[in-house]
Amino acid sequence: MNNKTYGHFDDAHREYVITDPQTPWPWINYLGNEDFFSLISNTAGGYSFFKDAKFRRITRYRYNGVPMDNGGRYFYIVEERGESKEERIVWNPGWKPCKTPLDSYECRHGMSYTRITGQKNSVEASVLFFVPLKKWCEVQKVTLKNLSNETKQLKLFSFAEWCLWNAATDMENFQRNFSTGEVEIDGSVIYHKTEYKERRNHYAYYSVNTPIQGFDTDRESFVGLYNEFDNPDAVMEGRPRNSVAHGWSPIASHYIEVELKPGEQKDFIFLLGYVEQPQEEKYAPKTPGLITSLGDLDRTFINKVRAQQTIAEFDTVEKVDKAFAELAAFWDDLLDRYTAKTGNEALDRMVNIWNQYQCMVTFNFSRSASFFESGVGRGMGFRDSNQDLVGFVHQIPSRARERIIDIASTQFPDGGCYHQYQPLTKRGNNDIGGGFNDDPCWLIFGTVAYIKETGDFSILDEMVPFDNQPGSEVTLFDHLRISFNHVVENLGPHKLPLIGRADWNDCLNLNCFSWDPNESFQTTENNSVGSKAESLMIAGLFVVTGKQYVELCQQIGKGVEAQRAQKEIDSMIEAVKQHGWDGEWYLRAYDFYGNKIGSNECEEGKIFIESQGWCGMAGIGQEEGMVDRALDSCKKYLDSEHGMVLNNPAFTTYHVEMGEISSYPAGYKENAGIFCHNNPWVIIADTVAARGNDAWELYQKISPVFIKDQTLHKVEPYVNCQMVAGKDAARPGEGKNSWLTGTAAWMWLTASQYILGIKPAYDGLLIDPCVPQTAKEYTVKRKFRGGEYLITIRNPKGVQKGVSSIIFDGQPLQGNVVPAAEGSHTVEVTMG
Numbered sequence: 001m002n003n004k005t006y007g008h009f010d011d012a013h014r015e016y017v018i019t020d021p022q023t024p025w026p027w028i029n030y031l032g033n034e035d036f037f038s039l040i041s042n043t044a045g046g047y048s049f050f051k052d053a054k055f056r057r058i059t060r061y062r063y064n065g066v067p068m069d070n071g072g073r074y075f076y077i078v079e080e081r082g083e084s085k086e087e088r089i090v091w092n093p094g095w096k097p098c099k100t101p102l103d104s105y106e107c108r109h110g111m112s113y114t115r116i117t118g119q120k121n122s123v124e125a126s127v128l129f130f131v132p133l134k135k136w137c138e139v140q141k142v143t144l145k146n147l148s149n150e151t152k153q154l155k156l157f158s159f160a161e162w163c164l165w166n167a168a169t170d171m172e173n174f175q176r177n178f179s180t181g182e183v184e185i186d187g188s189v190i191y192h193k194t195e196y197k198e199r200r201n202h203y204a205y206y207s208v209n210t211p212i213q214g215f216d217t218d219r220e221s222f223v224g225l226y227n228e229f230d231n232p233d234a235v236m237e238g239r240p241r242n243s244v245a246h247g248w249s250p251i252a253s254h255y256i257e258v259e260l261k262p263g264e265q266k267d268f269i270f271l272l273g274y275v276e277q278p279q280e281e282k283y284a285p286k287t288p289g290l291i292t293s294l295g296d297l298d299r300t301f302i303n304k305v306r307a308q309q310t311i312a313e314f315d316t317v318e319k320v321d322k323a324f325a326e327l328a329a330f331w332d333d334l335l336d337r338y339t340a341k342t343g344n345e346a347l348d349r350m351v352n353i354w355n356q357y358q359c360m361v362t363f364n365f366s367r368s369a370s371f372f373e374s375g376v377g378r379g380m381g382f383r384d385s386n387q388d389l390v391g392f393v394h395q396i397p398s399r400a401r402e403r404i405i406d407i408a409s410t411q412f413p414d415g416g417c418y419h420q421y422q423p424l425t426k427r428g429n430n431d432i433g434g435g436f437n438d439d440p441c442w443l444i445f446g447t448v449a450y451i452k453e454t455g456d457f458s459i460l461d462e463m464v465p466f467d468n469q470p471g472s473e474v475t476l477f478d479h480l481r482i483s484f485n486h487v488v489e490n491l492g493p494h495k496l497p498l499i500g501r502a503d504w505n506d507c508l509n510l511n512c513f514s515w516d517p518n519e520s521f522q523t524t525e526n527n528s529v530g531s532k533a534e535s536l537m538i539a540g541l542f543v544v545t546g547k548q549y550v551e552l553c554q555q556i557g558k559g560v561e562a563q564r565a566q567k568e569i570d571s572m573i574e575a576v577k578q579h580g581w582d583g584e585w586y587l588r589a590y591d592f593y594g595n596k597i598g599s600n601e602c603e604e605g606k607i608f609i610e611s612q613g614w615c616g617m618a619g620i621g622q623e624e625g626m627v628d629r630a631l632d633s634c635k636k637y638l639d640s641e642h643g644m645v646l647n648n649p650a651f652t653t654y655h656v657e658m659g660e661i662s663s664y665p666a667g668y669k670e671n672a673g674i675f676c677h678n679n680p681w682v683i684i685a686d687t688v689a690a691r692g693n694d695a696w697e698l699y700q701k702i703s704p705v706f707i708k709d710q711t712l713h714k715v716e717p718y719v720n721c722q723m724v725a726g727k728d729a730a731r732p733g734e735g736k737n738s739w740l741t742g743t744a745a746w747m748w749l750t751a752s753q754y755i756l757g758i759k760p761a762y763d764g765l766l767i768d769p770c771v772p773q774t775a776k777e778y779t780v781k782r783k784f785r786g787g788e789y790l791i792t793i794r795n796p797k798g799v800q801k802g803v804s805s806i807i808f809d810g811q812p813l814q815g816n817v818v819p820a821a822e823g824s825h826t827v828e829v830t831m832g
């Protein structure tokens with residue numbers, strides 16, 4: 001094992017502190033909580049966008065560059081120590097891109113902010129990056145400090161490269177792009193207004209709150225055609241070009257001369273902002289105040305008023321510090337809704353800080369923009385977003401409510417759904433279409449979680465369209481009913497759910513049959529006519545979410561519908577027992593022809609994790625011992641040092657009847673990778689079966705905060721990644737695709753509701769912990785529907801599950817649901 005570390009946690013500040021810029025992969029953070037977003041790496045790489053990483057990309061970023069993570073918001077500091085070139089030191093506080101060795105370096109990734117500090121030759125440069133709440137800009141507060149005894153003459157160059165808005169065409173349509181770029185320079189503000197004269201009503205700007213001594217807006221003039229970001233011409237010569245971009249590649253760079261006396265410190269506030277304005281206010285009037293028609297507008301210059309207003313809101317250190325304090329207060333409030341004290345530092349940090357933080361990020365971005373998702377490929381996923389909101393709903397329920405309506409609006413009248421939608425338009429994405437037969441179930445899953453958290457049944461009466469078509473509205477409850485029915489109406493020969501394009505596993509493409517390397521497994525036409533392909537994963541998911549649906553119907557007085565639904569669930573359970581049990585575990589599927597997948601009879605892929613997790617969570621055949629046997633089989637065949645792999649043995653050859661899953665090399669992604677997302681399903685199934693020791697063991701393997709070998713793990717040690725290379729891979733334990741994964745929400749459910757056992761229910765909080773025998777005592781503080789509960793759980797007998805008594809506000813409680821009530825409450829729970 002490699003013991004080298006690149007940083008450490010600072011829990012008091014809720015930060016991860018990176019102390020070595022050469023992390024094994026860029027370790028990033030996210031800025032912004034609602035509309036304006038940025039990705040920022042530990043060396044200040046990354047980019048910004050407004051709402052939609054594809055259609056409103058503000059700054060340019062080149063994925064998979066050489067070196068990795070090139071381009072971002074860079075500050076170049078030039079110290080002139082004499083006349084000659086040799087006496088000039090050029091460096092960046094975040095080490096890159098110049099990579100001049102620093103005397104010290106530190107990057108603190110916190111809750112929606114990043115602070116990067118570097119020191120060189122007794123100058124300290126610290127940059128705080130954040131997006132103020134509700135604002136459409138990224139603040140960059142640069143603090144330069146002279147730590148020496150002599151006066152320092154410094155030159156500060158900022159740098160950002162504009163993206164021509166559509167991140168996809170920006171990287172391909174050069175015959176057009178090289179002619180369209182336009183900027184304006186006004187004092188210390190550089191405006192990017194490409195395509196503004198035609199259909200756009202938005203522009204971007206980069207400003208600084210001090211007079212500048214020069215600027216550049218043309219990349220070639222600033223960098224030089226034969227130079228790179230690590231030695232831009234202008235910087236290396238310590239002399240800006242004052243270039244004005246016309247086409248080619250517009251950038252924004254300010255040039256500021258700074259003198260610092262011994263011990264002196266100066267702050268500069270840079271703002272990278274975005275403005276959208278009504279058509280009639282696009283330009284300033286020719287004569288002040290006089291606009292009766294668009295002809296009265298002066299089309300030479302954009303209307304800068306909105307930008308100037310925002311700039312004025314952040315033009316002093318005091319104003320910036322105040323906005324930063326507001327951001328901190330926002331996070332204090334969010335993270336105060338569930339806090340655990342377990343005596344295990346790492347677990348507390350996961351539950352109280354990083355897991356909840358990642359849930360916010362996945363809620364915001366779905367699978368669109370990370371250092372593995374390029375922001376142009378995928379919008380918001382139907383199933384992904386429903387899962388993400390379950391990890392987020394306790395934080396800002398109103399946003400989860402809005403999201404549910406948005407998602408449901410992309411459903412079709414028959415219950416099927418668009419698989420993805422664009423965040424900007426909220427419209428279903430036609431490139432991928434629908435036909436993923438697990439999708440409808442997730443709407444029930446998301447909505448029920450929302451109601452249990454908030455008690456807000458009124459959401460069920462909201463009128464929600466199909467496919468965003470006005471006039472097609474039915475209630476959200478109807479959408480749920482139709483979702484439930486979609487499974488029932490699409491059963492195969494074994495009365496198990498037909499899989500359609502795919503279920504949760506996008507790569508189990510049973511109706512695809514692709515031999516053409518030029519087509520995508522994900523979007524190519526499927527041939528499901530006459531298909532017998534059925535999914536045991538959907539069967540389990542249907543039983544879990546179907547039970548939720550039944551309970552919901554009972555809550556709202558729809559007893560007949562509840563009974564009808566229960567019958568369907570009972571038949572599904574029967575079908576699984578009869579046709580979905582392989583002897584030691586649940587089958588995974590039947591293929592197009594009706595052959596078994598995930599059976600001992602198969603040569604490869606004998607056992608799959610998804611059906612064990614879902615049928616286990618559903619408790620199918622628990623009395624007959626099926627759940628326990630399935631979980632034992634998971635331990636035997638799927639488990640490894642770093643977690644459970646998706647399937648075993650891995651596929652070594654391409655199976656056309658299974659599609660993409662068998663396209664991956666053994667041990668990676670859906671082919672026997674440790675697909676972290678589905679490990680919590682097994683952990684939760686463990687808790688259903690009262691196996692607290694197993695649950696805890698696997699939880700630790702999947703939690704980033706328990707990672708031991710940071711070099712091997714490669715990606716950020718403070719958030720989950722989608723996949724860790726499995727036991728059949730070349731480097732088991734190597735992580736990939738960090739940040740945007742359903743793992744976040746599932747790990748949150750697992751820890752908060754199933755292990756620590758505090759579960760929102762219709763009438764209150766259901767207390768049902770499942771812990772390792774060694775757990776003695778812990779507390780959880782939970783805010784819930786206006787009440788604040790201090791819950792202490794004791795385990796004197798060292799059991800794994802079972803509550804023997806609950807004292808609620810000093811009185812013994814019948815059952816284990818603590819009633820929802822405003823005010824402060826104490827809850828004393830004894831297990832045993």
Ligand code: GLC
Pocket residue numbers: 367381383384503504505506507670722741742
């Ligand atoms: C990706 C997708 C998710 C899918 C999973 C398994 O993470 O975002 O929707 O379920 O892969 O294929």
Ligand code: GLC
Pocket residue numbers: 378506507522660669670
């Ligand atoms: C597949 C990936 C899977 C992802 C899907 C959708 O190639 O393996 O994880 O969910 O594409 O883009």
